[in-house]
Amino acid sequence: MILDSAAFPSAAVAVGVAVFWMLAAMLSLFESERLRLVNRVLFPAAALAALLLAVVAVRAIAQPAQSLVVPLGLPGLPFHFRLDALAGFFLFLIGIGSAGVSIYAAGYFERETPQRLRLIGLQYHAFLAAMALVVLADDAYLFMLAWESMALASYFLVTTDHRLRAIRSAGFLYLLIAHVGAIALLLCFGILQGGGGLDAYTFEALRGAELTPFWATVAFVLAFAGFGAKAGMLPLHAWLPEAHPAAPSPVSALMSGIMLKTAIYGMVRVIYDLIGDVTWQWGLTVAITGALTALFGVLYALMQHDLKRLLAYHSVENIGIILIGIGLSMVFIATGHPAAGVLGLIAGLYHTLNHAIFKGLLFLGAGSILHATGLRNLNDMGGLIRRMPATAMYFLVGALAISALPPLNGFVSEWLTFQTALQAALLADGVLRSLVPLLAAMLALAGALTAMCFVKVYGIAFLGQPRAPRHAPDASRQRGDAGFHERLGMAWLALWCVVLGVFPSTVVGLLDRVAVSVTGHGLPRAALDSGWLWLVPARPEQASYAPAIFLITILIVFALTFAGVRWIWHGRLRRSAPWDCGFPEQSARMQDTADAFGQPIRWIFGPIYRIRRRVPAPDDAKPRFELEVADRLWHALYLPIARLVDWVCARVSLLQQGRISIYLLYSFVTLIALLLFVR
Amino acid sequence: MIDSAGIAFQIVQSIFVAASAPLLAGWVNQCRAWLQNRSGPGVLQPYHVLRRLFHKEAVLAENASPLFWSTPYIVFGCMWLAGGIVPVLATDLPFAPAADIIALVGLFALARVFVSLAALDIGTAFGGLGARREMLVGFLAEPAMLMTLFTAAFISGSTQLTTIVESLAHREFVIHPSLAFAAVAFLMVLLAENARIPVDNPATHLELTMIHEAMILEYSARHLALIEWASAIKLYTYMTIGIALFVPWGIAQGSDWGALPLALLALTGKLAVAGAGLALIETVSAKFRVFRAPEFLSTAFLLAVLGMLIHFLVRQ
Numbered sequence: 001m002i003l004d005s006a007a008f009p010s011a012a013v014a015v016g017v018a019v020f021w022m023l024a025a026m027l028s029l030f031e032s033e034r035l036r037l038v039n040r041v042l043f044p045a046a047a048l049a050a051l052l053l054a055v056v057a058v059r060a061i062a063q064p065a066q067s068l069v070v071p072l073g074l075p076g077l078p079f080h081f082r083l084d085a086l087a088g089f090f091l092f093l094i095g096i097g098s099a100g101v102s103i104y105a106a107g108y109f110e111r112e113t114p115q116r117l118r119l120i121g122l123q124y125h126a127f128l129a130a131m132a133l134v135v136l137a138d139d140a141y142l143f144m145l146a147w148e149s150m151a152l153a154s155y156f157l158v159t160t161d162h163r164l165r166a167i168r169s170a171g172f173l174y175l176l177i178a179h180v181g182a183i184a185l186l187l188c189f190g191i192l193q194g195g196g197g198l199d200a201y202t203f204e205a206l207r208g209a210e211l212t213p214f215w216a217t218v219a220f221v222l223a224f225a226g227f228g229a230k231a232g233m234l235p236l237h238a239w240l241p242e243a244h245p246a247a248p249s250p251v252s253a254l255m256s257g258i259m260l261k262t263a264i265y266g267m268v269r270v271i272y273d274l275i276g277d278v279t280w281q282w283g284l285t286v287a288i289t290g291a292l293t294a295l296f297g298v299l300y301a302l303m304q305h306d307l308k309r310l311l312a313y314h315s316v317e318n319i320g321i322i323l324i325g326i327g328l329s330m331v332f333i334a335t336g337h338p339a340a341g342v343l344g345l346i347a348g349l350y351h352t353l354n355h356a357i358f359k360g361l362l363f364l365g366a367g368s369i370l371h372a373t374g375l376r377n378l379n380d381m382g383g384l385i386r387r388m389p390a391t392a393m394y395f396l397v398g399a400l401a402i403s404a405l406p407p408l409n410g411f412v413s414e415w416l417t418f419q420t421a422l423q424a425a426l427l428a429d430g431v432l433r434s435l436v437p438l439l440a441a442m443l444a445l446a447g448a449l450t451a452m453c454f455v456k457v458y459g460i461a462f463l464g465q466p467r468a469p470r471h472a473p474d475a476s477r478q479r480g481d482a483g484f485h486e487r488l489g490m491a492w493l494a495l496w497c498v499v500l501g502v503f504p505s506t507v508v509g510l511l512d513r514v515a516v517s518v519t520g521h522g523l524p525r526a527a528l529d530s531g532w533l534w535l536v537p538a539r540p541e542q543a544s545y546a547p548a549i550f551l552i553t554i555l556i557v558f559a560l561t562f563a564g565v566r567w568i569w570h571g572r573l574r575r576s577a578p579w580d581c582g583f584p585e586q587s588a589r590m591q592d593t594a595d596a597f598g599q600p601i602r603w604i605f606g607p608i609y610r611i612r613r614r615v616p617a618p619d620d621a622k623p624r625f626e627l628e629v630a631d632r633l634w635h636a637l638y639l640p641i642a643r644l645v646d647w648v649c650a651r652v653s654l655l656q657q658g659r660i661s662i663y664l665l666y667s668f669v670t671l672i673a674l675l676l677f678v679r
Numbered sequence: 680m681i682d683s684a685g686i687a688f689q690i691v692q693s694i695f696v697a698a699s700a701p702l703l704a705g706w707v708n709q710c711r712a713w714l715q716n717r718s719g720p721g722v723l724q725p726y727h728v729l730r731r732l733f734h735k736e737a738v739l740a741e742n743a744s745p746l747f748w749s750t751p752y753i754v755f756g757c758m759w760l761a762g763g764i765v766p767v768l769a770t771d772l773p774f775a776p777a778a779d780i781i782a783l784v785g786l787f788a789l790a791r792v793f794v795s796l797a798a799l800d801i802g803t804a805f806g807g808l809g810a811r812r813e814m815l816v817g818f819l820a821e822p823a824m825l826m827t828l829f830t831a832a833f834i835s836g837s838t839q840l841t842t843i844v845e846s847l848a849h850r851e852f853v854i855h856p857s858l859a860f861a862a863v864a865f866l867m868v869l870l871a872e873n874a875r876i877p878v879d880n881p882a883t884h885l886e887l888t889m890i891h892e893a894m895i896l897e898y899s900a901r902h903l904a905l906i907e908w909a910s911a912i913k914l915y916t917y918m919t920i921g922i923a924l925f926v927p928w929g930i931a932q933g934s935d936w937g938a939l940p941l942a943l944l945a946l947t948g949k950l951a952v953a954g955a956g957l958a959l960i961e962t963v964s965a966k967f968r969v970f971r972a973p974e975f976l977s978t979a980f981l982l983a984v985l986g987m988l989i990h991f992l993v994r995q
Contacts, residue, residue, distance in 0.1 A: 386744060545781075557760070592807030
């Protein structure tokens with residue numbers, strides 16, 4: 001096979017795919033009513049290009065790194081591209097994820113007007129290209145260029161419905177935090193470069209730069225905060241639950257599924273690769289932040305009744321889980337246990353891939369619900385499994401996967417994270433050794449809460465009786481199940497949920513190469529030689545997991561019982577009204593709502609929410625129960641900062657008098673001052 | 680890793696667990712009846728119930744989806760698999776490496792999620808109530824269970840249940856204080872996960888307090904039979920996990936057919952005592968209000984974490 005040969009220009013093809021997406025972005029501008037160019041040609045073509053990218057990327061993981069220098073960019077600093085194992089893994093993620101989303105988008109945007117489609121097509125494909133370039137970039141300038149293009153393209157996608165005020169302000173918040181993060185990254189690259197010309201900004205030079213421990217720590221903090229802001233890490237998460245739901249669903253899928261992962265890529269690239277020597281203090285910071293982020297995300301997700309907002313909070317949670325894995329990996333590597341450290345890194349990266357797949361799938365499912373019913377509020381849904389059986393099936397796969405249930409993919413990465421935490425016995429420091437299992441406990445709690453949350457989502461939206469929406473949606477938008485393209489996109493991602501869940505050792509084998517290229521260490525031989533069926537993190541007698549046996553046994557027992565019961569006894573069945581303990585009156589309003597389902601959580605974890613409740617008095621003629629759950633951090637952290645900025649601005653604005661003579665006076669005074677003090 | 684004798688042993692154990700699980704449930708009920716000065720229905724009653732249910736015509740609500748009727752089979756499959764993985768009679772099971780303790784907890788979670796979803800499927804008030812409470816109990820019990828198992832995993836340096844049992848049963852006798860904490864925590868989790876008093880009451884249809892029963896109200900005939908059977912296997916599996924972790928002596932090492940009678944005898948004895956103990960607990964304690972369950976289970980969680988920390992402290 002030609003792709004096997006080392007001479008195959010993987011890096012060039014990968015850059016070519018990004019250029020193709022850029023081209024598709026330009027072509028979108030020629031959209032017209034007659035052509036239907038974007039839907040019929042560009043989205044499917046982008047999906048095919050994504051597949052090509054995935055194939056090339058997966059090959060590149062096994063090959064030595066390839067570099068490419070393109071004479072564009074700054075004079076003295078041409079664009080450097082590099083495709084190594086880490087970049088290959090993330091390009092694979094982008095390829096697999098965006099292939100499903102693009103084909104889905106071809107169906108989802110079918111009814112848009114050409115004017116809107118032009119802009120959506122432009123920004124969508126530019127967004128894809130920018131994400132690929134972030135991963136491919138091998139110098140700080142190209143990286144920041146791609147990073148900012150990604151932020152801007154996604155900003156315009158978020159504000160697609162910019163006529164709504166709420167969406168404009170969500171977009172603004174996103175742009176603001178994205179830029180605070182970008183400034184941190186810029187400073188981080190500046191520190192890493194540490195003096196020198198423009199060519200000191202290539203990653204090659206940054207890798208070689210020697211930093212004192214102090215400056216290395218400063219660079220770590222800046223990179224962690226900068227990438228964390230993009231990833232939605234606590235406490236920089238506030239934009240995420242606002243911006244992701246505001247965007248059209250395929251865009252939400254891209255943002256939650258893939259864009260957040262570029263931040264994880266950046267973190268691994270800068271901290272492991274560019275800064276190099278990690279310390280256990282950094283690792284503990286990352287892991288504890290991750291654990292808090294995970295718990296915070298899931299606890300707030302349980303309070304939501306807007307489906308897309310709920311999914312966005314789950315993205316916060318999953319970023320936390322990824323950070324636990326990466327943080328533990330840094331702790332172990334820094335304390336001289338590379339095998340355990342590599343396991344943590346693999347767990348984190350595996351979860352990165354898994355989250356891209358299942359969160360993409362879930363957002364697409366939410367989009368199909370929105371399309372078919374016009375509903376986003378869970379409290380208005382119900383019984384959709386009977387109206388949209390295909391969407392219901394794919395959504396169930398996604399829901400089980402995100403709930404970390406075997407044998408799907410979410411479980412594998414959480415299992416690996418647990419296995420990493422269980423290596424804590426290796427650690428010499430007593431405090432560290434007791435802290436690491438506690439992180440595992442928090443992960444267990446977050447995982448179990450996720451299962452509760454998705455029982456709520458699935459049970460309220462798809463099961464039960466249809467609830468009467470309080471605001472009747474537009475009748476013209478009422479449709480049946482998702483269309484062909486939408487189903488194809490969801491089926492693709494659902495398939496990967498199963499594949500990544502049932503064949504984990506193949507994926508771990510690939511990730512091992514990534515780990516070798518990033519840290520210089522790999523998993524022990526015993527772990528890699530165990531065959532495709534068995535996933536073994538260290539030694540077979542220590543721990544192993546075979547999801548294929550899981551799946552096959554459950555399916556066989558299912559079939560045997562199903563047939564056996566009919567063969568021994570009978571298969572007679574009668575349909576009748578529900579029993580419900582004999583209560584005669586049953587209406588759809590007697591079912592649990594999404595908020596009711598979260599009530600025990602509100603009761604147990606009350607202090608972490610900011611709850612406003614209005615309970616009707618016993619003698620109210622028109623009783624109304626009102627409940628509002630808000631983000632405590634928003635009020636405790638963001639609003640004070642906003643007020644402080646307002647206050648400072650008000651003081652600074654005293655300088656602005658709007659008269660040119662006064663400005664000239666300022667210039668004059670400044671000049672005099674400079675002449676006096678600067679010699 | 681897999682040979683034919685091993686597979687035969689595997690199948691024998693799976694069938695043995697599935698077949699004897701209702702007996703344990705019957706024994707617990709009988710003991711409880713004796714303790715409460717009733718004569719009791721006899722230990723074979725669960726078999727009669729299952730047979731009767733299988734004979735009946737299944738009634739399904741009009742709006743039940745495929746998820747509803749397939750759930751009993753899925754849950755039964757999960758419990759069957761769990762019963763095959765736990766070392767009940769011997770430690771050398773070819774399928775045991777397929778799932779370690781974390782995967783086992785995941786398997787129970789999978790079954791729980793499906794039952795809860797099925798409870799929400801019909802859209803009755805009780806189904807939703809049961810599902811919500813079940814998930815509440817579940818998310819509190821699952822971390823506690825994992826922490827308990829982690830304590831044992833730290834002691835034996837493995838999350839593989841067979842390895843844990845071998846290292847606890849066949850090495851020299853060492854007292855692990857951490858295991859005492861873990862045992863108490865495990866007992867509390869067992870009560871909660873198997874819908875026992877004081878968290879839930881398996882014998883009542885009192886609408887304000889029921890959890891598990893509320894979820895399966897809409898099931899009848901073969902579907903109900905499979906769910907009941909799966910619950911019995913779950914109780915059996917939990918008890919054997921507890922036995923494997925805390926009193927593992929007597930289990931056959933490897934798939935040695937000669938040691939089987941002794942292992943069987945030891946197991947029967949231990950299960951009889953454990954079942955009687957469970958009946959005693961259920962007799963002397965009263966059911967909690969639903970909102971006391973979090974306190975109960977967070978106590979279990981804290982005990983398990985304490986056990987783990989003590990393990991690290993003592994080791995130094």
